[in-house]
Amino acid sequence: MxxxxxxxxxxxxxxxxxxxxxxxxxxxxxxxxxxxxxxxxxxxxxxxxxxxxxxxxxxxxxxxxxxxxxxxxxxxxxxxxxxxxxxxxxxxxxxxxxxxxxxxxxxxxxxxxxxxxxxxxxxxxxxxxxxxxxxxxxxxxxxxxxxxxxxxxxxxxxxxxxxxxxxxxxxxxxxxxxxxxxxxxxxxxxxxxxxxxxxxxxxxxxxGPTPLVPRFALGNWWSRYHRYSEEEYRGVIERFAEAEVPLSVAVLDMDWHLTEIDPAHGSGWTGYTWNRELFPDPEGFARWLHGRGLALTLNVHPADGIAAHEEAYERAALALGLDPAAGEAIAFDPADPEFLSAYLREVHHPLEEAGVDFWWLDWQSGPYSRLRGLDPLWVLNHVHFLDSARGGRLPLTFSRYAGPGSHRYPIGFSGDTIVTWESLAFQPYFTATASNVGYGWWSHDIGGHMGGYKDDDLAARWVQLGVFSPITRLHSSSMPFTGKEPWRFRPDAEAAMEEFLRLRHRLVPYLHTMNHRAAGEGRPLVEPLYYEHPEAAEAYEVPNQFLFGSELMVAPIVSLRDRALHRASVTAWLPPGDWFDVFTGTRYRGGRRVQMFRTLESIPVLARAGAILPLAAGPPANGVACPERIAVRVFGGASGTFELVEDDGSGAAGRREHQVRTPIVFDWDAGSLRVGPAHGSADGVPRTRAWEIAIEGISRPGAVRVTAGGRELDAVAEYDEQAATLRVAAEGIDASEALTVTAGDGFGLAPNRTVPAVERLLTDVHAEFAVKGEVYALVASGAPPAAVVAALAGLGLDEGLMGALLELILADAG
The missing domain is CATH 2.60.40 (Immunoglobulin-like)
Structure with a gap:
């Protein structure tokens, strides 16, 4: 040239x-x-x-x-x-x-x-x-x-x-x-x-701190290595909408660009030019996605540089002082800042202006460059992240880990795992332990990428872990049988996957608050248990168990169900205090190990007494806009506080003048819950809201009084006996007002409903009817738990059934 x-x-x-x-x-x-x-x-x-x-x-x-x-x-x-x-x-x-x-x-x-x-x-x-x-x-x-x-x-x-x-x-x-x-x-x-x-x-x-990630990154991502056409991709997004499974990020793997090219220009692995046979109107497609609340990211493999067939080739060549008529490929040179400037400005910026929100940088070509010690992956992460902040935007990139300091360039792509139980079993530990180098925003191929085998339980359990991971991104290879669409699986797995994916979007108010905590306080969303309990030997002995933000602790299930029991189990360590399972409502006494058994519908996700969990309410919908209805789950037994953080989604969202902070204070001893008033102002955060409050694990309270701004409300307050939960619904509450729920005679803890729980278990398991009857009679007898356990020990029960019974009978035993 x-x-x-x-x-x-x-x-x-x-x-x-x-x-x-x-x-x-x-x-x-x-x-x-x-x-x-x-x-x-x-x-x-x-x-x-x-x-x-x-x-x-x-x-x-x-x-x-x-x-x-x-x-x-x-x-x-x-x-x-x-x-x-x-x-x-x-x-x-x-x-x-x-x-x-x-x-x-x-x-x-x-x-x-x-x-x-x-x-x-x-x-x-x-x-x-x-x-x-x-x-x-x-x-x-x-x-x-x-x-x-x-x-x-x-x-x-x-x-x-x-x-x-x-x-x-x-x-x-x-x-x-x-x-x-x-x-x-x-x-x-x-x-x-x-x-x-x-x-x-x-x-x-x-x-340097962990940056704030855009709110849209906290919802569900749809991704698959598949040669999608625009029509087919739209069909998948619409099918998710029909199933009422919300999404927030649309991912296109490499076939968005030209891949079948003249061998003189390379393999087609690298590409920057839309394949208009598949996507005849890329700008219109991006607008369609944005109109449905989804951000768009494209996969790129930059290693082969910029070939002459690319639409951006002439612009890039001229920017570098080269003769485009020569037709020689522009080599990818991460050691040359001038090349990188042209690469971003002439290749990526036009695609971003046409609707691409961020890039999936899929570098698989080793750590070497022309400058000794310079890893091209590190350079890509560094310059793409900084470049994505142009125009005051909140920066974001999606790429592999490149050594200490990589936490400054979220989000991490962990690569192409094999679809096996062994891969799933490693990921909780892998995710939590990454916090030990400050790397808090891993995104895994949920369900695994390739190889392995079809197993509906495996797919469902992986989605459940994915929902309680930093990023929830479904992904798979291009093989016809590996897609992670929930409707590809049997009804019980499909139902579990869909319900958890809906839950992910309900969790976004909580997740985004933890996002601010990570950026402002240096606390990753996922932490090993020993961060909270460094002197407890047990905290180091449950490597797959982790803290999920300030309020939750997760013990994922990573094994197949027992056919007769219809449940899989995990042994968890519960720190001292009372803990509530957010799915079953069971209260556990802490300070011990517990083997927990779960059907495919849930995994153990535990909230400590006094925990406050804010959720989006209302029907599921794409995107992650600040909701007009907020559900607040509060777990009885202790006092607690939580500050809900919301923002306008801009690059200034990390500054307090662009945030709304709503304090939520639960006073167990005084029998009250106070929400707000909110502090701050930001576009997109509703000024008036409906609040759906659930105070869980409590006995029936006396007279309940609901006020806002000091005035009495005609709010609906009901006590659910089966769930041991006080529910309060308040409409049209202004952000400047404090909403207060007060129980006249305070709150008291409700005992677990052990007999109905055991009855449900016995109805479900495969066992002799006579044995079921004998077990039920013992549990329903009203005898002390220790006596019931001693009697059960003499029945010669199956180990799994005995374990599931012990979990329920001894859950809140003193």
Missing amino acids: TETTRTVRLPDHLRPVTSPRARPAAVVRGPHYRITVLTSRLLRLEYSPDGDFEDRASQAVLHRDLEPPEFRVLDSEGRLEILTEHLHLVYDRGEFAPHGLSVKVLGGVSNYHSVWHYGEEGERNLGGTARTLDGVDGACALEPGLMSRYGFSVLDDSSTLVFGDDGWLAPRARPGSDGNAGGRVDLYFFGYGRDYRACLRDYYRIS
Whole structure:
């Protein structure tokens, strides 16, 4: 190709905001070492043979300009000590070595295990995440995380690239003339004991926070690798609507673009030109989707560059000073900021202007580029995410994990898993553990991508996990039999899948509040149980159980039903206190392990006493608009608070002046629930609303009074005896008013309805009628639970039936 002279400048919006230079008061320095006390539990440890140190932002660490904590320096011959409130560093001032550099975590796990020596990887690391689950059938190895049961971890930042003054990446300066990577050491020591949340918060302080994701990302995504025509894709969306299963994101895999091309131009795997035989009017199709409340994303494989057959080819060639008449392909060069600028501006921007909301970056071509150490996947994530914020939009991209710092570029695509029970069984642990490197927005191929086998239980259980995952995206391969449309499955699986997908959209008010919490407080939506209970051994022994936001705990079922019992089970650990199953209403006494049995209709999703769960009410519909009807589920037994956060959906949504915050306060002792008044203002958030309140797990209250703005309401208040729930419906409540529900004589906990629950179980299971009758008589006798269990033990019951009975009989036993 013929080149012309051109000026290279990275656009301002592709330059990250950084504050990389630490404050002088935080730095302890010698001829070849520099130690920066970033917080009382976070140290930067650098060694440089030439005495020069790196003050530029790196791919993993953008910010070091933190207010330093108080610390002491003890400096004696041959020995340097630094003491903070939480750490004690001892260093011999020489080249970093295990015998010369150590850090002790004060008040840590133990005197022995809380000491790190340079070079140690750290035992009992709790794991991080992996780049991809492509082709994984079951479990895979995870990279180390930031948390360890021994209380410390180390992030090695010695080899990452750094940002220059122009906002682009460059290698670190290295000693020696050979250009090798040896010599300099750049580590971050995290010494947090078992305060895992504090560790994560400080990691976000130096690496950058998790961004707010657009509200539409929190609903159901429809995706399939399939050669759709526009007519066929519309038909699928309409079929979901007929089934009253809402969607919020429409995904088109690679066949949206030309794939059958002249081999001289490549394989067709990479493409940017709509296939107008399949989609004759792409702009009209995008408008049709948007009119039905769906965002649109397209899959791209950028590795083969921009070939001459592409509609964008001439524009891109001219922008790069090349001769389009030559017809030579423009190579994909992630190391060239000028190429990336043209790639975004000339190829992607026109497609976005025609209706594409964000991109699915499907990079499968390895971690190498022309610039040593520069992973093309990382570059794609970085520039696409920043570029998507143009015009004040809330940025979003969809791509694989590319190492520490990747949490800044949500959402993660975990890759093409195999359709097996083993794959499903790994995903809850995989998702929760990713929080240990701050990576909170995984999107899995719900139902699995390829291979494996058809199993209706597997499909339904995977959807149930997907609904209680960061992102719910149904997906499959192009094989005719692998689609995840619920109507492809048997009636019981279809019904379970559809009901859970409806639930996902009802959960959006809760999910979006947790989205704000993740961005503002550094708390991922999905957390391992040990974040909340770091000193409880049991919290580490249930790796598939996780916290889902502030109010819920999930123990997914990842095994086939027992045919006779018609149920599958999971053994969960319940922390101390009372817990309610949000589907069955059963109340459990905590502080113990419980084997929980469930039909295909549900999985154990538990709310602690006092939990407040806001949901969208009303008929299911596409999109995730702020609802005019809000249902609030409140679980009795303790007081609780929740602040519902809503916004206008713009890029400014992360700022409080573009938010509406509605406090909800449940006072168990006073017998009252108070909603609002709301604070703030934002477009799209209703000023008046209907509230549907359910206070669950309580005995029948006395007189119930409902007020708004101090005036008495003629609200409907009913007590449901079967569900032990007080229901209140209030219409037309202004956001400026406080809605209050008060029970005159307070609230009391209702006992579980154990006998009816056992009767339902016995009706359902396959067993001898005589045995059923004997079991029922024992349970209905009114004898104490311990006596009933002792009598049941003598009947020689099937293990599964006995376990299911014990769950119900002992659920709320003291």
